[in-house]
Amino acid sequence: MKVLMFGWEFPPHITGGLGTACFGLTKGLAKHGVEVVFVVPKSFGDEPQEGFKLINASDIELDFTQTLTREFREKISYMEVGSNLVPYLDPEEFERWYSEEVIENKPETHSVYTRKYQFSGKYGSNLMEEVSRYALVALSVAASVEYDVIHAHDWLTYAAGIAAKKISGKPLVVHVHATEFDRSGENVNKVVYEIERNGMEAADRVITVSNFTRQIVIERYGIPAEKVFTVHNAVEPVDKPDQDDVTKHVREKIVTFLGRVTYQKGPDYFVEAAHKVLQRDPNVRFVMAGSGDLLNRMIRRVAQLKMGTRFHFTGFLAGPEVDHMFAMSDVYVMPSVSEPFGISPLEAMRTNVPVVISKQSGVAEVLQHALKVDFWDIDALADAIYGILHYDGLRKMFAKYGKSEVDSLLWENAALKVLDIYYNATGHNK
Amino acid sequence: MRSVCLYFQVHQPFRLRTYRFFNIGQDHYYYDDYQNRHIIRRVAEKCYLPANRMMLQLINEFGKAFKISYSISGTALDQFEQYTPEVIDSFRMLAATGCVEFISETEYHSLACLGNEKEFIRQVEMHTQRIETLFSQKPQTFRNSELIYSDSIGETIGNMGFHTMLTEGAKHILGWKSPNYIYCNNLNPKLRVLLRNFRLSDDMSFRFSEQKWSEWPLTADKFVGWLNTMDPHEEVLNLFMDYETIGEHQQKETGIFDFFYHLPKAVFTNSNFSFATPEELYQRLQPMGAISVPYAISWADEERDLTAWKGNDLQAEALSKLYSLSDDISKCNDPVILRDWGYLQSSNHFYYMSTKWFSAGEIHKNFNPYGSPYDAFINYMNAISDFSIRVEECVNATGKLTDETTSAEKPKKVKKVVKSSPKKAATAKKSASVKKPASVKKAKK
Secondary structure, three states, X not given: OEEEEEOOOEOOEOOOHHHHHHHHHHHHHHHOOOEEEEEEOOXXXXXXXXXXEEEEHHHOOOOOOOHHHHHHHHHHOOOOOXXXXXXXXXXXXXXXXXXXXXXXXXXXXXXHHOOOXXXXXXXXXXXXXXXXXXXXHHHHHHHHOOOXXXXXXXXXXXXXXXXXXXXXXXXXXXXXXXXXXXXHOOOOOHHHHHHHHHHHHHOOEEEXXXXXXXXXXXXXXXXXXXXXXXXXXXXXXXXXXXXXXXXXXXXXXXXXXXXXXXXXXXXXXXXXXXHHHHHHOOOEEEEEEOOOOOHHHHHHHHHHOOOOOOEEEEEOOOOHHHHHHHHHOOEEEEXXXXXXXXXXXXHHHHOOOOEEEEOOEHXXXXXXXXXXXXXXXXXXXXXXXXXXXXXHHHHHHHHHHHHHXXXXXXXXXXXXXXXXXXXXXXXXXX | OEEEEEEEEEOOOOOEOOOOHHHOOOOOOOEOHHHHHHHHHHHHHHHHHHHHHHHHHHHHHOOOOOOEEEXXXXXXXXXXXXXXXXXXXHHHHHHHOOOEEEOEOOOOOEOXXXXXXXHHHHHHHHHHHHXXXXXXXXXXXEEOHHHOEOHHHHHHHHHOOOOEEEEEOOXXXXXXXXXXXXXXXXXXXXXXXXXXXHHHHHHHHOOOOOOOOOOOOOOHHHHHHHHHOOOXXXXXXXXXXXXXXXXXXXXXXXXXXXXXHHHHHHHHHXXXXXXXXXHHHHHHOOOOEEEOOOOOEOOOOOOOOOHHHHOOHXXXXXXXXXXXXXXXXXXXOOHHHHHHHHHOOEHHHHHOOOOHHHOOOOHHHOOOOOOOHHHHHHHHHHHHHHHHHHHHHHHHHHHHHXXXXXXHHHHHHHHHHHHOOHHXXXXXXXXXXXXXXXXXHHHHO
């Protein structure tokens, strides 16, 4: 089985969970002997390459002689949306991207017509243009390599997937890691929604990362239930060095929120819950790690509630800082309003940190040793936090079972389900 | 004469309301009145009332030949008194026939036998007295919560003067022995032990409506056919189950009422069995030998052990927190505190915290108000945290009183102290109607 896979990012250059998930899945598939050709817009050269080919879309020469290409370009090339609706983009990221773009901006905005287009590989305000160009590139790749099935991750690559399907006639599997409803609540971007729906409709099979997302795909996008399958995400087992060297410089217990400070992640519920806990027990510190468009509002609210000395903001954390933060935490909270999966609680549990997660998250479907609350239920959220901080039994139970539960979620197993779906879509026998 | 011993367990706990940590120290009412009332009324309508009517009809039909026995927990009785007093009336009508034995258990359907022997004995005595008052018969037979039994628990019960104790016919204690004989306690041979025949009992209570079961549908005639295949020397068949089997666990539509309605007639006409209560068996039969149960057993799960109630760290912490209050409680005489002390002991609270059925177990979802054992634990711990503060305050108040005043003046003084703070005033109101949490809540509003 050979797979042509379209992604948007790949470790180590990632802006969200998508890259990590793609990496895990390709590794898992490789263990089952599946060959994967992974196409990303811009590879930096330092991505790990084990068992699969990574193609840099920037290196692909475009061939416009095919009529299909022209047709496709006509359909898609004029769609534009504002940058604030772009997924995974936090203000800092945007700032960085923007300056980069301004400095590097060469007169090739309409470079669709040049033979090679340099993809930025980052989510930016010209994302729509990039999506379209990526689809064009897909055609060249699709014509030049051998494969049995096409697998496209998230809406950014759906257009590429459709294009590849049209040129090769091979079945298309689209993988829904998030929907527009998760990112924007009810105020969906119509253009993105249309791209998503087109992708799912054109696909032979749709994979969702949770039943929660599967339900959205069926109900909000009108996709027939029989072609939508749930494959829960997994995590890479890591042998982290003991975190004993991490010293906590405060005596109080630490409750952590780590993620983008955006509507989707429900940071405001965390702030309100913190207030409830602190009223009863002032010997707790709350940390909000991350940045996003709601950050300033959160800072104002914390000041308003007069808990500034107990509630801390760290800004965006990356790599070892994240591990460090987990090592210092006594409770990890993910109050997401709508979370297709949510991998961060698993990372917390792996370092033996008890977690409180919202029921509106895909990860709640696979975890038993976690406290689950409705994101809007601030009382329940506060109660769960207080419970972990004060009742030893919980800490003992989570320490005993949490890590092993996470370690049992292997990409190998997830990949096996994906492989079944490939066989199913291609009609091949195992 | 060989006997079928039919025994039904009637129990409802006081389920706790959602009790948040910020209620601790402020709100001392722990029960979910709405849910408790709703459940008790529903089960009364679907099970207790129609089943009692049927049993009464059967007793009248067969004269003195049809015998059954019940145990009704104190928490169930309290709720009947509050919400469905007609259920108590119908049990009294059954008691008046003389064909029904009422069995004693712990007043609060508690695990006190594992936590505190003194408390255990107190609760058994309480319940025995209550049953005697209600049904005009002094219980001679005892069943522990969840049929929990061990040699030493049996010894305690034997020493209290009971004739017989019921427990599970667990495979691992029986070995090659049959549950269909009468045994005696290993330490106190005066106490008879009746062992539940779990296969035939569960055919009724669990498998009855299971259409994938090879024996489905189960009819009274088929069941009597099985009785006739039993070894002719075997003396007694102990069928012990939740009374809620009739009409609640097994809905009316499954035909469970028809099954029980036709059972006595089928037994009388097609077999050499009759019906007997545990006390009749005590009078009539001799034990075959002692049964050794060094480690406690119960009627739960495949293992028939205690892990459903004290199998994980959550349950261990909750139980130890609860029973760590025992000493202080003995210094309290506030009736509301004593009531809560009892209600918080019901085994159900600990059962909800069990993590055993993460993988399997539909049975355990029955009546479980919590989404997860962790939620159950947090809620319980919040309530018990508040309760322990109240106990402490109560002990301190009592301590001061004994220092300051002579014992003769004590009762008056208690009232004064109680009224001195608004919190205590609420407590005082409550004590006016100890057994009626619902009305207390209204009064508070």
